[in-house]
Amino acid sequence: MLRQLLPRCTRAVRAAAPAQPALLRPAARAARWYSIQPQAASTAKRMDIEPSRLSIEETKSPKQLVDPAQLVFGKEFTDHMLTIEWTATDGWLEPKIVPYQNLSLDPATCVLHYAFECFEGMKAYKDKDGEVRLFRPDKNMERFNKSAARIALPTFSPTGLIELISKFAKLENRFIPDQRGYSLYLRPTMIGTQKTLGVGAPGSALLYVIASPVGPYYPTGFKAVSLEATDYAVRAWPGGVGDKKLGANYAPCILPQLEAASRGFQQNLWLFGPEEYITEVGTMNLFVAIKDKETGQKELITAPLDGTILEGVTRDSILSLAREKLAPDGWKISERKLTMKQLHEASHEGRLIEVFGAGTAAIVSPVRKISWKGELVDCGLKEHEESGEIALKMKEWMEARQYGDDEHEWSYRC
Numbered sequence: 001m002l003r004q005l006l007p008r009c010t011r012a013v014r015a016a017a018p019a020q021p022a023l024l025r026p027a028a029r030a031a032r033w034y035s036i037q038p039q040a041a042s043t044a045k046r047m048d049i050e051p052s053r054l055s056i057e058e059t060k061s062p063k064q065l066v067d068p069a070q071l072v073f074g075k076e077f078t079d080h081m082l083t084i085e086w087t088a089t090d091g092w093l094e095p096k097i098v099p100y101q102n103l104s105l106d107p108a109t110c111v112l113h114y115a116f117e118c119f120e121g122m123k124a125y126k127d128k129d130g131e132v133r134l135f136r137p138d139k140n141m142e143r144f145n146k147s148a149a150r151i152a153l154p155t156f157s158p159t160g161l162i163e164l165i166s167k168f169a170k171l172e173n174r175f176i177p178d179q180r181g182y183s184l185y186l187r188p189t190m191i192g193t194q195k196t197l198g199v200g201a202p203g204s205a206l207l208y209v210i211a212s213p214v215g216p217y218y219p220t221g222f223k224a225v226s227l228e229a230t231d232y233a234v235r236a237w238p239g240g241v242g243d244k245k246l247g248a249n250y251a252p253c254i255l256p257q258l259e260a261a262s263r264g265f266q267q268n269l270w271l272f273g274p275e276e277y278i279t280e281v282g283t284m285n286l287f288v289a290i291k292d293k294e295t296g297q298k299e300l301i302t303a304p305l306d307g308t309i310l311e312g313v314t315r316d317s318i319l320s321l322a323r324e325k326l327a328p329d330g331w332k333i334s335e336r337k338l339t340m341k342q343l344h345e346a347s348h349e350g351r352l353i354e355v356f357g358a359g360t361a362a363i364v365s366p367v368r369k370i371s372w373k374g375e376l377v378d379c380g381l382k383e384h385e386e387s388g389e390i391a392l393k394m395k396e397w398m399e400a401r402q403y404g405d406d407e408h409e410w411s412y413r414c
C-alpha cells in the first residue's frame with residue numbers, strides 16, 4: 001500500500017512545487033544544496049496533541065488538603081500531573097494524566113545543560129456554582145508556542161492542549177478553595193529530553209502540567225511595594241528573548257533582586273538603554289498613570305511589545321478593560337515608551353497619578369516609591385493608601401471576569 005502511494009506522493013509534491021527561476025534550478029546552481037529541500041522532506045504527518053487519546057491513572061493515595069489560609073505560593077501540589085511526550089519522528093504521543101511524581105532524566109539530558117525549557121503561568125478559578133473556569137487560556141497557549149518555537153522545541157495545537165488542561169483542572173477540582181481570591185495555579189512546562197551533550201535541536205521533548213492551589217496575593221488587602229530602578233543589570237534586550245517565557249530568563253534576575261532586597265526594595269524596575277526606558281517590574285508588566293503636562297488629559301501607559309517585554313495576559317486584559325471602561329471617561333490608553341526621567345518629572349510636577357505592576361499572580365501590584373539616582377520617587381499614593389483607584393478598579397474588573405460574575409468570552413468553562 002505504502003509502495004503504491006509513494007510514486008503518487010512524489011508526483012503530487014513535484015506538481016505542487018512552484019516553478020523555479022532558471023538561476024535557481026539545480027543544474028544551473030553553483031552553490032551546494034542544503035541537506036533537506038522542502039520537496040525532499042518527509043511527507044509523513046507527525047501527530048499533533050490529541051485529547052481523545054488521553055488516559056487517566058488516578059492516584060491511590062490522595063493528598064490531604066491544606067488549610068487555605070496556610071497556602072504558600074507554589075509550595076503545595078495536587079494529586080496528578082498531565083504529561084505528553086514528543087519525538088521528532090512521531091510527534092506528540094498520547095496524553096496521560098498520572099499521579100504527581102518525580103521525573104527520571106539521564107544526567108546528560110539536554111534541558112539540564114542548555115536550558116531547553118519554557119513554561120506558562122495561568123490559573124483555574126471556581127465560580128459561584130462551583131464550576132471550574134480558565135482565564136484566556138488561548139493567550140497562554142499562543143505564548144507557550146512562541147516560546148517553544150524560539151528554543152527549537154515542538155509546537156502544538158492550542159485547542160488540544162486547552163481541552164486537556166481543562167480536564168486536568170476539573171479532575172483537581174477539590175484542591176480549588178471556594179473563596180474569592182483563591183485559585184489553582186497551573187504550570188504548563190516543556191523541556192527538551194534528548195540525552196546528548198551535542199548542542200542542537202532536541203529530538204525529544206516532554207510537555208507536562210502541574211497544579212498548585214494558591215491563595216490571594218494580598219490576603220489582608222493591598223500592600224504597595226517599593227522598587228529599585230535597575231540599570232546595572234539588563235533583563236532583556238533587542239533581538240534577545242525577553243518576550244519569551246523561557247526559564248533561562250529568570251535565574252539571572254535573582255541576584256539583582258537580592259541586591260534590591262538588601263537595600264529594602266521588593267522588586268527591580270528594569271530600565272533599558274541610555275534613555276533609561278521603563279520596561280517591566282520584577283516578573284510583571286508595568287502601568288503608569290499620568291496627567292499630560294499641557295492638556296491635563298489622563299493617560300495610562302505601558303511599554304510597547306518591542307521584543308523586550310513579556311506579552312503579559314494581564315497586560316493585554318488591562319489594556320482592553322482600560323479602552324473599554326476608562327477611555328469613555330476621557331483617558332488616553334497608550335502602549336508607548338516612557339523614560340525614568342519622564343516619570344520622575346511627572347512625580348515632581350504632581351502629575352503622576354499612580355503606578356502598578358500587572359501579572360497573573362497578583363493581578364495588580366501598586367507601587368509606592370521608586371529608588372532612582374539616589375532619590376525616592378513618589379508614585380502618587382497618599383501615606384495611608386496602599387493602592388490607587390485605577391489599580392483597585394482593574395483588580396475588581398479582572399476578578400469579575402476570572403470568577404465568571406461578569407460573564408465574558410475571556411472566561412473558559414472547563
Ligand SMILES: Cc1ncc(COP(=O)(O)O)c(C=O)c1O
Pocket residue numbers: 121280282283284285310311312313314315358359360361
Ligand atoms: C517577566 C514577566 N513579565 C510579565 C509577566 C506577566 O504576565 P502574565 O500577565 O501573563 O502573568 C510575567 C508573568 O509571568 C513575567 O514573568
